[in-house]
Amino acid sequence: MKTALLLLLVAGCIDPVDPAWSLNHDHVVVARATPPRIHAGDATTLDALVAHAGGPTTVESPLSASAGRTQVTGSIIAVNAPKDVAYDTGDTPVDVLMTFARGTNRALSPVQVKKTVWLGEPADNPAMPDVTIGGAPAGDALTVPADQDVYLSTSVPAGWRVNWLTSAGQLFQDDEPTSYLHVLPADAHDGELACVIRDAEGGVVWKVWPIHAE
Amino acid sequence: MVVALLVGSRVAVAQPVSAPVHVHGHVRDAAGRPVAGAQVTIESGAASATTDRDGAYAIDAAPGASLVITAPGYALGLASPEAADAILVAEETIEVHGDPPPSVLGTAHLERADVERLPGGGNDILRALSAMPGIVDYPLPLGNSGVVIRGSSPQDSKVLVDDFEVPTLYHDVGFRSIIPVESIDSLEYIPGGFGVEVGRATSGVIELTTRAGSDTPHEQAELGAGEMSALAQGTEHGLRYTASVRRSTLDLYLPYILPPSLDLSLTTLPRYYDEQVRLDYALTSKWTLRLSSLGSDDALALYASRDRNADKRYLSETRFVRATAAATYHDDGWTAKLAASGIALDSRFERGLYQHIDQSSPSATARAEVSHTSRDTAGFADLSWRAGAETVVTEHRLDLAMPKEHIEGEPPQTVDDPMDTSVTYAGAFSTTNHAAWTSATAGLDDRVRITGGLRVDHFSRSGATELQPRGELAIGLGHGVTARVSAGAYSRPPEYQTELLAKLVPERSRQMIGGLQWDVADGVRLQGSLYYTDRDQLITRDEMTGELSNRGRGTTKGAELLAIVKRGPWFGWLTYAYSHSTRVDAPGMQMRLFDYDVPHSLNVAASYRVGRFQFGARFRLQSGLPATPVDGAIFDSDANVYYPTFGPINSVRAPTHHQLDIRIDRWFHWGPARMTQFLDIQNVYMNETAVGYFYGFDYTQRAAFRQLPILPTVGLRGEF
Structure with a gap:
């Protein structure tokens, strides 16, 4: 079937859609937790790089967020990992479900984004390589x-x-x-x-x- | 076996050159027997004549004119006033079968010449099948068999070549059938209700009969847009032979037509080969021996990147050879068929660094059947019975790491993860399927015929044994009208990934068919039928656990109409099918449509032969296929994947599609060769209907797979 799809593509029988590499398409490119790994009980800040059709990218905070133990403070949404949970088995993932406005077209329904925050040994986001x-x-x-x-x-x-x-x-x-x-x-x-x-x-x-x- | 040889002899040419001359000739067949009733026409259509009982004709024709000779059952022949004593070798081989004609209501039987002249068929079996009632007409082959019959699943139907299954009907590359039309004698499409001698299918069967050698040597070569082929046949020392080979030519020009913007690097250009060999030899007056071989070899390898990154590699290789030895005995109402067939199948698929299938599945089949036909026996007008048995032993050697196989009704696998190896298997297992059957047909009187039979299948993998009674009642109503009612039970074992689970038992169906067959006149047949199919033990996947089980049930009900006209230069074809296929995947779940439920399907085709030309057109209309809508998606940022959320399964439908196909054939002589040229154009008015949907990477854009806007197929065949 994949051969079929390939040949159909060659034959031009498939409607075009925006490729995943397009920044000229309303979508969330990537979500970020700063820092991505925290001690239980610490906070991390969530945001995302959002692409906009016909406009430049922006970095946006989520409209809402939820996880098992998420707290929202003002305009900053943070994951506060509880201290009362034992994490003696190593890193523990906490899946945070957020909603972001999809691009500049606010009439579109917000998009849901899942980002995993790890509880355990703290670590920062990497530095941008050359x-x-x-x-x-x-x-x-x-x-x-x-x-x-x-x-x-x-x-x-x-x-x-x-x-x-x-x-x-x-x-x-x-x-x-x-x-x-x-x-x-x-x-x-x-x-x-x-x-x-x-x-x-x-x-x-x-x-x-x-x-x-x- | 009668091989036609049209002979125009002693053609007298009178003077002067420019005036019409009176031409006398004869038309005979291969055995030298006169062919009466043959039409001899001057190409311009100015005059025509009919051969008498001695095969003789007389006609006035201008010097240089071409005489076109047509006769029912024979290929078109050509002569000219100058070609006195010219011998015209017809290509048509008419095999007289010892078996009774197909008794199943709704069956469509097409000779090779019919398949070749079907507009939109492109001289390809798979495409020609799209004209059959109940076949889902889709631009791509469906499943491994390539076809879906009566809205069920591709695995539910089987393709048989000379009584034995082939693993696939089509080449992965180009989607051409693995058997060229030139290599078959006939095609029989049985959408349901087939007899006890056929098993391991719960919907329909397509039976292809290969072409036997002709009395006289005959060679032909063909060059098409995407392939080239050669065929030789004849008889030497009593041995009839047919051998053909075909190769795709796509790889020769594909590099030049691919747009440079494609992020693609082809390492093995897509290509295929296939071969067909058939040898027939009469050992005695009662025993005939047939040896045959059928093979196919497909290969494609590419990188979906310019830099040939290993994680973007794609490789697909499939090759198989089926060799069969069959002996047939005929004597005074008795027929015995003994056959042994073996198949060697090797298949390799690799995608990226993780997904692969390496499969080797040699298989051997032994089959024996005895039948007897007698008249005025035990108070019956006629009585025939058959009994047979078959054993299929297959050794599966498999190294597999792939995503879960798509099960009927599941939403398409929209998240394309090249690292997904949810199903892994490395090892070997064997399956042995035994079958035995018997049936009897009795003519109660001149009008009433009843058939009853039983087939038993035992599947060693699951240990299941299926008893499948089948029967039919046919009542002649006079004036060529026959009413038929049939019912039967059918089963098929799990296949592909589902075969890995020994706990899964065969899927089952029970079919009931009733209708009328009207032989309106010679060459004109009309069939109408209603059917109901009940299915159970359908293999489904549990939504929560992902486990496979036989908890599904389903039904298909519908009606089919088939009208065929084969009279003189006319060939007409009309089919309409209504079908409604629903299923419940597990007790308590909602009823839904089958993936290939097609409520309405219409085909109207006509072809007319005049002089050296044949013109044909075909109109088809079909409901769109069901689809499962996407309601939204969740973006997993760490995986960089949007996971869709789906609406109700198969709750939307692609739009109805209609298209017009045309075909023109032309015959001419080129030196000693008889040339055939054809142009077949599908979708003339370029109706690019959506046949299915897919979504962009974040599921905010829905796009369509569309019908090919226009698909011309050209071919040139030379026969010597």
């Missing part, structure tokens, strides 16, 4: 040549996952540390490029650059 764009270190704003492959690369330890997203051009191998960006003449030449990294411990880091193709 990223090269077209063979050169990425600056704060990117300018790339149009209508040719632009090499995107970063280096992460084994077990970490990398996702590239953009609102300008097409991405290939968007879930590999090495990816390609190709801005066709018909594509938007201005937008954003994002690199999202998930480590093996629940940590998250991202970087978003404004990008221009010429």
Whole structure:
């Protein structure tokens, strides 16, 4: 059946949908807990990188959150792990279910997002590793040549996952540390490029650059 | 066995060259017997003549004109006034079977020539089947058999080639049937109510009979848009032979048509081969021996990335060969068939770093059947009975790590996790399925015929034994009208992943069919039937535990109409099917539609042969398939996956689809070769109806799989 789907795709019998790497599509790109691992009884702050159709990405706090023992304080939503639970068997996951507004179109129903916070030995989110764009270190704003492959690369330890997203051009191998960006003449030449990294411990880091193709 | 040889002899050519000449000729068959009633037509249609009882004809024709010869049961022949004593070799082989004609109401029997002239069939068996009443017409093959009959599941129906099952009817690449139309003699579509000699199916059966060798040597080669093939047949020292081989050509041009924007790296270009060999030899006047082979080999390997990342690798290889030896004895009403068949099947599938299937399943079948037909016996007008037995031994060697197999009614596996290996198995087990059957048919008088029989299947994997009584009552009502009522029990064992669980027992069905068959005139038949099928022990998965069990029940009810016209140059085909298939997956659960429930299906086709051309058109209309809607999704941020939440199962339906197909055939001579050229175009007015739905990565966008907008198939065949 997968062969069938592939050949159907080749034959053009499938309606197009926005790819997962598109930042020009209302969706939650990634949720983050800061820090992702805490002692029982400590707090962590939750937010998410949200992509918007036709607009830049934003970092947003959840509209609501719930877990077995979640507390909400003011505009900050934190997971307060209870001290009365024994965690002598090592790290314990607490699944936090949140709702976020999906992009700028508030008429759309909010999206539910699950993020796991780990109780045990504390750990921070990872630091953003070096990223090269077209063979050169990425600056704060990117300018790339149009209508040719632009090499995107970063280096992460084994077990970490990398996702590239953009609102300008097409991405290939968007879930590999090495990816390609190709801005066709018909594509938007201005937008954003994002690199999202998930480590093996629940940590998250991202970087978003404004990008221009010429 | 009669092989047609049309002979136009002693064609006199008069002078002057430009004036019409009076042509005399004869049409004979392979044995030199005259063919009476053959139509000889000047290509322009200016004049025609009919052969007399001696096969002779006379016609006035201009020098250089082509004479087209047609006769029922024979292939089209060509002659010209200049080609005196020309011998025209017909391709048609007409096999006279010792078995009685199919007695099941609703059966559609098509000769090879019928399949070839069916518009929209593209000279392919699988596509031609879409014209049958009760077949779910879908742009892709469904399940391993490739077909769904009467709205049930793909596993419920079987495809038999010369009485033996084939593991699949189609190539993974290109979805062409594993047997080219040129290699079959006929196709019989039995949507239900089949006899005791066929088992391990709970819906319908498709029986393909391969093509026997002709009396005279005959070769042909064909080049199509996606494949090329060659076939040779003839008789040498009493040995009739047919051998054909086919290869896809997709791999030759695919690299040039793939858009460069595809994130794809093909390492083994998609290709397939298949072969068919059949040898027939008359050992004595009573014994005939048949050896046959049928094989298929598909391969495809690619990386869904430019850099050939190992986690984006995809490989699919399937190859099998079935070899069969069969001996048949005929003598004074007695028929005995002894057959042994073996199949070697190897299949390999790999996806990414974790998912794989490595399967080797050699299987051997021994089958014996005896039948006897007599007249005026024991007070019956005629009496026939049959008894047979069959044993199928299969050794399954399997190394598997895959997601859970999709079970009928489950929502599609929308979360595509290449690391999902929920089902793992490494080992071997064997299955032995025994079957025995007997039935008797008696003509109570000239109008009433009754058939009763029993089939017993024993499945060693589960230890289950199924008793399946089947019977039919046929009453002649006069004026060519026959009323028929049949009922029977059927079963099929678990297959694929469900076969791994020895606790699962066979699924069962009970079918009741009633209707009328009207032989309106020679070559014109009309059938109408109502049916009801009750199913139980359906394999379902528990929503909470994920366990498989036989707790499902289901019913299918419907009506089918089939009208066939084969008269002179006309071929007409009309089918309409109504079906309603529902099931309950476990006691207390809500009733729902089967995945392939199709309420309405209509096919109207007509084909007309004139001169060297044949024109055909076919209109089809079919209800859309049910689908399960997605209500929303939850984003698991750590896994970077949106998990959908579903609405009621199969509670929405794709829109009704209709399309028009056309076909043009042309015959001509090219040197010593008789050439056939065809153009078959599906979906002429490009109706791109949605046939199914899928969702974007976050389930906020619903998109459709659509019918191919237009699909032309061209072919050129040379016969020597």
